[in-house]
Amino acid sequence: MGLSDRQIGVLFPGPWRRPLSYTCRVDVPVGSVVLAPLGRTSRPRLGLVMESEGDHPGPVKEVWRVVGDGPSIPMDLMHLIGWAWRWLGVPMGRTLDLVLPRWLFKGEERLMSPPECTFDADRGPRMDHALAPCDADRFMEGVHRCLAVPGCKGVLALLPERTMVRPRLEDALSAGFKALEWPRTPAGQRRAYSRLLSGEVDLVVGCHGAAFVPLPPGWTVYMDDESSESWRPVSYPTFSIRALVVERCRVGGLHLVLGSRFPSSRVYLRVKGAAEGSVGAIERVSQVRLQGGSDGSPPGYVTAPLIRRTRQVMAKGASAIWILDRKGYVGAITCSDCGAEFRCGRCGSPMRSDLISSQMACPACGFRAKILDRCPRCGGAFFQVGRVGLQAVFQEAQGVLKGARVRLVEGPLSDPELRDLVGLSREGPLLVVGTRAVLPLCDLMEVRMMAWLDVDGEAASVAGYDGDARAMGLVYESLWRGVDPQPRWLMLQTRSPNSGWRRYAGQGWRRFWEVEMAERARMGLPPFGCMVRIGASQEQMGELRSVLESLEERGIISGVVEEDGGALVHLSERSRVRDLIDVIGANGHPTGEFPRVVVFSD
Structure with missing residues (x-):
């Protein structure tokens, strides 16, 4: 490194936990975008300058050139990169992947410069809420609150x-x-942004891709359905984009309105004294008991009440949806006592039985583990491998609803598939059999009946404590999402009708959260405490145990539960997530799988 060179820290989009050291012959302000070689092939990549100085002892590569004059990313978005690592355990490169406005660039040239923001890390939040079950009503209320x-x-x-x-x-x-509408293409996004800056528009509507648009002074943000699982990015589904939007608005001085059909636990604490609105729907909800065979076989999901109600709906020319989150013929491993499904400890997907190896495997991420001796929910010792999946239900539906139009959907719907199904519904009554991925159909067509064929399996989660809230959220979504939801009928098939969280289906969210929050407060569970799952292989568990023992001695964590694929730790009351992240993160490779950290705080 020459005397005129200086080191800087450059972060690249991707799995990188921290910036990499480079030399540069000129002063480069933090927030600038540079073109630099990455990897053994020295292929040029756009990276973000995160540190204006460094002291890497060994030889480092040199930045090729600076793209544009001055910072290319506003401070409110820049702040999120380090914040998400310290408080959520999200690698810095993953957050950069989300917040970097790539549409400002074309190839290796910057075509536009974002406006500066009024950044203040010590500023308090400016937040309001829109509470309404119907999507259209809640959206307009939220927008008017912003205005x-x-x-x-x-x-x-x-x-x-x-x-x-x-x-x-x-x-x-x-x-x-x-x-x-916020466009999907970079060229369209640049045109839309020019109109935004010029004052030609007063409302921009978009989804994930619009969440981190650099905003000029005076703009506000409305975030709808803040508790939706869809706010979790596919590339790193262990946190919600809501957390980043809330923090971005806080430090940037942006007024934020959160819309809630079914409020999250943290939002409930803020709005529990507010009017709940007209949410009662008891008369539209029915619960049907699922019963297995006398030989202990799994229950039949195509029940007589389900067939009867579906025929009534379709006879009136309306469409219906049956949901079973279980593909194919061989299904999930479930508890014989409570019906809980075994879920992947890494990504939360239902585990599947491998009858040859006596293990269970995740079809989504490939994680494998031994079948547990006891049910993690109720402690039951007897399990069954469900052999009824969507394919079997679809074929049975075709048999019992002769002459009816029945369609099978086994995965997320593409735009052409959505258009085809909506077109079919306009031609006459239609029954769609699928996973929860079919719920977006409610946004585009009238659905007069929604049936969860085995709702017990939905009360499960990666964290283990929030399954009931997730199930209630899905029930609420099924009742109120989309086009003209008031006449929609909801059927829940379950082994335990009107027990547990099911007692509150159709009654509104207030009573459910009153009971749920009292239980969480008693046990110190989120949002009254914080839990962190740390992923590690069997080979890495020895190293992880040593680190966790040190953290427990220092009082940073107050409890550890080892599990397949890592450990679940409880943060002590006086500790912060960043105290744990700083220690755990220092033990891993910049892009390695260890440690993979998931923070549960909601």
Whole structure:
């Protein structure tokens, strides 16, 4: 390194936990984008300058050139990169992947410069809430709350799924807004951003891709359905984009309105005294008991009440949806006593039985583990391998509903598939059999009946404590999502009708959260405490145990539970997540799988 060279820290989008050291012949401010070689092939990549100086002792590569003049990313977005690592355990490169406005660039040239923001890391949040079960009502209430903020010049409205964008955009245009949909292509995004900066529009509606648009002063943010699982990015599904949006608005001084159909636990603590609105739907919800065979075989999901209600709905020319989160013929491993499914400790997907190796495997991420001796929910010792999946249910539906149009959907719906199903529903009554991935159909067509064929399996989660809340959220979504939901009938098939969380189905969220929060407070569970799952292989467990013992001695953590694929730790009351992350993160390779950290705080 020459005397005129200086070291800087450059972060690249991807799995990188921290910046990499490079030399540069000129002063480069933090927040600038540079072109630098990465990897053994020295292939040039765009990276973000995170540190203006470094002291790497060995030889380092040199930055090729600086792209544009000055910072290319505002401080509110820049702040999120380090914040998400310290508080959520998300590698810095993963967050950069989300927040870097790539559409500002074309190839290796920057075409636009974002406006500066009024950054203040010590600023308190400016937050409001819109509580309504119906999507259209909640959206308009949230947007109007944003516009009511003194000095508001425009609203960025964020929706969790792309199928929701077009209906809400049409609502806004009908109400007289100068609105546009955030485009998907870089060229379209640059044109839309120019219109935003020029004041031609006062409302931008988009989903994940719009969440980190650099905003000029005076703009506000509305985030709809804040508790939706769809806010978890596919590339790193261990956290919600909501956390980043809330923090971005706080430090950037942006007024934020969170819309809730079914509020998350943290939002409930803020709004528990507010009016719940007209959410009662007891008369639209029925529960059917699932019963297995006398030989202990799994229950039959195509029950007489299900067939009867479906025939009634379709006889009136309406469409229905049956949901079973279980593909194929050979299904999940379930507890014979409570019906709980075994879930992957890494990604949360239902585990599947491998009858040859006596193990269970995750079809989503490939994680394998021994079948447990006891049910993690109820402690039961007897399990069954369900042999009824979507394929079997689909064939049975075709048999019992002769002459009816029945379609099978086994995965996420592409745009052409959505259009085809919506077109079929307009031609006459249609029954769609699928996983929860079919819920977006409610945004585009009238659904008069929704049936969860085995709702017990939905009350499970990676964290282990929030399964009931997730199940209630799905029930609420099934009742209220999409086009004209008030006449929709909901059927829940379960082994334990009207027990546990099922008692509150159709009654509104307040009573459920009152009971749930009292239990969580008693046990110190989130949001009253914080839990962290740390992933590690069998070979890495020895190293992890040593680190955790040290953390427990120092009082940073107050309890450890070892499990397949790592350990679940309880953070002590006086500790912060970053105290744990700083120690755990120092033991891993910049891009290695260990440690993989998942923070549970909601």
